[in-house]
Amino acid sequence: MNSKAAALRFEVESVLASRHASPFQYHDRRAVETIAAGIPSIDDLTGGLPRGSLTEIHGPPCSGKTSFLISTLVSRTAASEVCALVDARDAFDPRLAETAGVRLNQLAWVRCRNADQALRATDLLIQGGGFGLIALDLSDIPPHLVRSVPLPVWFRFRRAVEYTPTILLLLDQESNAKSCASLVLRLRMEETNWSQTSENMEEDALPPHPPGLLLDGWKSCAEMIRASARQPESFPISANFRSDGADLEIQTIWNDLAISEGALRKR
Amino acid sequence: MAFASIFVPNFMVQAVVRAEPALRERALALIDGNPPLCSVVAIDEKAARAGIECGMTKTNAAQFPGVEMRPRSRPQEKTAHAALLDAGWSVSPKIEDTAEDAIALDLSGLDHLFHSEEEIAAHLVQRSSGCGLLPNVAVASNIETALLAARGFTGITVIPPGKETQYLSILPVGVLPLSGETAETLSRWGVHTCGAFADLPILQISERLGQEGVHLHALARGAESRSLNVAEQESSFEEEMELDDAVEELDPLSFLLGRLLDQLCARLTARSLAAASIRVRFELQPAFENALDPRKEPALHKRLPATYETRIELPIPVRDSKMLLKLLRLRLQSNPPAAPVQKMALVAESARPRAMQGGLFLPSFPEPDKLELTIARIANVVGEGNVGSPSLADTHCPDGFRMQRFRIPFDVGKPGDGGGSSFRRERRNDFFKAAAGFRAFRPPVPASMELHEHRPQRVIFQGMRGRVLAASGPWRTSGDWWRENPWQQEEWDLEIDFRSLASRDSSAGCQTVRGIYRFYYDALRQSWFVRGIYD
Numbered sequence: 172m173n174s175k176a177a178a179l180r181f182e183v184e185s186v187l188a189s190r191h192a193s194p195f196q197y198h199d200r201r202a203v204e205t206i207a208a209g210i211p212s213i214d215d216l217t218g219g220l221p222r223g224s225l226t227e228i229h230g231p232p233c234s235g236k237t238s239f240l241i242s243t244l245v246s247r248t249a250a251s252e253v254c255a256l257v258d259a260r261d262a263f264d265p266r267l268a269e270t271a272g273v274r275l276n277q278l279a280w281v282r283c284r285n286a287d288q289a290l291r292a293t294d295l296l297i298q299g300g301g302f303g304l305i306a307l308d309l310s311d312i313p314p315h316l317v318r319s320v321p322l323p324v325w326f327r328f329r330r331a332v333e334y335t336p337t338i339l340l341l342l343d344q345e346s347n348a349k350s351c352a353s354l355v356l357r358l359r360m361e362e363t364n365w366s367q368t369s370e371n372m373e374e375d376a377l378p379p380h381p382p383g384l385l386l387d388g389w390k391s392c393a394e395m396i397r398a399s400a401r402q403p404e405s406f407p408i409s410a411n412f413r414s415d416g417a418d419l420e421i422q423t424i425w426n427d428l429a430i431s432e433g434a435l436r437k438r
Numbered sequence: 439m440a441f442a443s444i445f446v447p448n449f450m451v452q453a454v455v456r457a458e459p460a461l462r463e464r465a466l467a468l469i470d471g472n473p474p475l476c477s478v479v480a481i482d483e484k485a486a487r488a489g490i491e492c493g494m495t496k497t498n499a500a501q502f503p504g505v506e507m508r509p510r511s512r513p514q515e516k517t518a519h520a521a522l523l524d525a526g527w528s529v530s531p532k533i534e535d536t537a538e539d540a541i542a543l544d545l546s547g548l549d550h551l552f553h554s555e556e557e558i559a560a561h562l563v564q565r566s567s568g569c570g571l572l573p574n575v576a577v578a579s580n581i582e583t584a585l586l587a588a589r590g591f592t593g594i595t596v597i598p599p600g601k602e603t604q605y606l607s608i609l610p611v612g613v614l615p616l617s618g619e620t621a622e623t624l625s626r627w628g629v630h631t632c633g634a635f636a637d638l639p640i641l642q643i644s645e646r647l648g649q650e651g652v653h654l655h656a657l658a659r660g661a662e663s664r665s666l667n668v669a670e671q672e673s674s675f676e677e678e679m680e681l682d683d684a685v686e687e688l689d690p691l692s693f694l695l696g697r698l699l700d701q702l703c704a705r706l707t708a709r710s711l712a713a714a715s716i717r718v719r720f721e722l723q724p725a726f727e728n729a730l731d732p733r734k735e736p737a738l739h740k741r742l743p744a745t746y747e748t749r750i751e752l753p754i755p756v757r758d759s760k761m762l763l764k765l766l767r768l769r770l771q772s773n774p775p776a777a778p779v780q781k782m783a784l785v786a787e788s789a790r791p792r793a794m795q796g797g798l799f800l801p802s803f804p805e806p807d808k809l810e811l812t813i814a815r816i817a818n819v820v821g822e823g824n825v826g827s828p829s830l831a832d833t834h835c836p837d838g839f840r841m842q843r844f845r846i847p848f849d850v851g852k853p854g855d856g857g858g859s860s861f862r863r864e865r866r867n868d869f870f871k872a873a874a875g876f877r878a879f880r881p882p883v884p885a886s887m888e889l890h891e892h893r894p895q896r897v898i899f900q901g902m903r904g905r906v907l908a909a910s911g912p913w914r915t916s917g918d919w920w921r922e923n924p925w926q927q928e929e930w931d932l933e934i935d936f937r938s939l940a941s942r943d944s945s946a947g948c949q950t951v952r953g954i955y956r957f958y959y960d961a962l963r964q965s966w967f968v969r970g971i972y973d
Binding site: 301389 | 801802803804805808809811812813815816819820824825826827828829830837838839841844846847872873874875876877878879880908909910931933951952953954970971972973
């Protein structure tokens with residue numbers, strides 16, 4: 172049987188030799204362009220966000236999804252691209268985004284009330300075309316409602332952005348896009364970072380929630396669940412694999428009003 | 439120096455046909471006057487062959503089969519005249535608004551653009567046809583000859599210099615601006631053509647007809663010359679249509695609006711301009727007629743507005759009628775008129791079309807006209823005001839921003855500075871720190887707080903009870919005390935360990951969720967709220 176299969180394979184390769192060098196070897200139909208998300212550890216892990224594909228970032232609240240989104244918006248608007256954010260629960264904070272470096276005049280913000288409005292708005296934006304990044308933020312939609320979105324919806328979104336320079340970024344609490352997403356990252360919070368402005372007291376002598384405590388940020392871990400857009404030289408195109416993940420250090424931003432005198436002395 | 443004249447024969451009929459091109463293939467008669475004394479005031483060639491005459495009563499004219507009857511429309515005559523002017527301005531900047539159905543143009547300087555006067559005349563015919571009119575065009579060395587030739591000859595006529603008398607000789611004297619008395623006198627004399635009139639001795643003409651006769655004699659010989667009275671160019675473009683029956687449904691209304699937009703865009707194109715904004719004005723069916731409609735509920739018999747107005751501002755000037763129609767439809771879908779429409783008018787404010795220079799190495803951005811449509815469609819889904827780009831207000835008030843219309847920034851495509859903000863990314867030992875994201879709760883969620891020594895210990899909100907693991911605060915802010923809505927708040931960043939109150943079933947176990955939230959105490963309302971969560 173094996174000899175018959177080998178003979179058949181040899182015959183087919185001979186016939187097609189003039190037209191196709193290796194007909195039984197899978198060739199990537201297109202070279203996938205990836206761009207930096209703005210977080211080096213994530214970019215090293217994933218190779219960047221793929222253009223013309225659906226990327227899914229999921230995780231529970233406080234895992235760092237919004238921080239990832241802000242970093243990506245900073246990166247894309249700094250590259251003079253026009254971005255769109257479909258905010259299913261109107262949770263975006265423009266003041267913090269602007270402080271982080273997002274160019275708000277390059278951002279189209281769609282403030283929705285429910286998942287249905289968000290999906291319809293995303294569809295319209297993809298059809299309109301021309302956006303460097305379209306982010307669909309379903310983080311605050313209950314997971315059971317997002318699960319009820321049929322899989323063909325994600326497939327249609329993916330096909331709609333295929334062969335375009337648009338990055339479609341989906342944020343939700345659980346993985347819903349499944350194989351429709353070319354890149355899936357799972358985030359989780361590891362530990363929070365608080366700093367104490369009182370230098371003279373020992374840490375274990377401090378009362379619970381002492382005054383002068385500052386939220387410095389937190390550490391998240393990003394785990395790559397799926398990446399089908401890596402370079403063919405290093406990974407198979409459609410392989411699913413897990414990595415140890417990457418550490419994502421997230422730092423809070425203080426405006427002038429919020430910095431206490433103690434924090435200033437520490438700095 | 440040469441002059442051209444554009445004359446629209448049977449102007450009243452052409453004005454109506456311009457709005458309904460399908461009527462061009464039918465016999466058409468226009469009716470005017472107060473009922474019951476309506477009579478036929480204008481007819482086209484097919485109606486004339488069918489036997490209809492001007493002055494016939496409406497009742498008599500209605501007996502002829504296959505003849506379309508339409509009321510005379512002064513608004514459409516006004517817009518047709520404006521279209522005629524636009525056709526003239528598309529070729530020469532110096533035109534004279536001679537009459538409602540005729541204009542004159544100065545062709546000096548156009549020999550650099552056109553090879554011959556025939557080519558200029560053909561171009562004028564083409565431009566006029568694009569605006570929905572079928573004119574006669576004449577070119578001559580003086581204005582009056584050109585005007586007479588356009589009135590008298592069909593199609594394109596070019597009169598070589600010195601041949602004016604010869605060309606005008608075969609025209610009937612009716613093309614001259616005769617008074618009633620002079621026309622009768624010439625008829626009694628048996629003078630029926632301009633040539634016969636021009637052959638009469640000038641001295642006798644002066645004795646019998648006076649200065650008017652001398653002037654007419656010079657016109658008939660093509661010897662009268664004068665300067666052009668240059669008209670000022672209009673910057674706004676208006677198209678109107680009055681409907682026989684009021685229209686209520688969106689689809690037929692869109693069809694009529696599409697026709698008006700086609701005419702508007704054709705005029706803009708003729709002048710190399712585009713629409714920067716479109717203003718729509720509808721005159722609505724009076725409320726009394728609505729009250730008699732048995733389909734309407736009594737609750738709707740209240741006073742309805744008499745007009746409906748809306749305005750569409752465009753990010754860049756456009757003259758694509760299809761795109762404008764789509765924008766208008768979306769606007770009417772989201773904000774429909776309160777009553778059926780009886781008369782509609784569109785006014786376009788003109789501007790120079792903007793040319794955007796693309797680049798091979800620049801990032802792509804949405805096409806402005808497509809983007810406008812996309813934004814309008816999204817606004818229909820999420821509501822006007824919920825789509826745009828945020829603009830921060832000059833205040834420290836939380837959520838101090840407003841939404842503004844999203845436009846492609848002019849400087850998009852230029853190299854950025856990596857984000858102009860006060861936040862400096864730290865990079866220590868290859869460990870990059872991203873900015874912390876924050877998700878706002880809009881509106882803020884009410885909460886209950888247990889304090890111990892003025893510091894939060896436990897919180898309850900949205901059915902969850904949590905224990906405070908770490909707290910940073912209070913951060914006191916206040917402002918706008920001089921306004922009607924002052925604010926005074928005490929903010930806390932709390933790391934909370936939640937346990938859901940809903941999951942009290944011990945067999946299922948309680949779910950614990952940990953998160954960092956921002957709470958605040960509203961000193962004016964004396965209540966605790968959750969502003970949002972760090973993510």
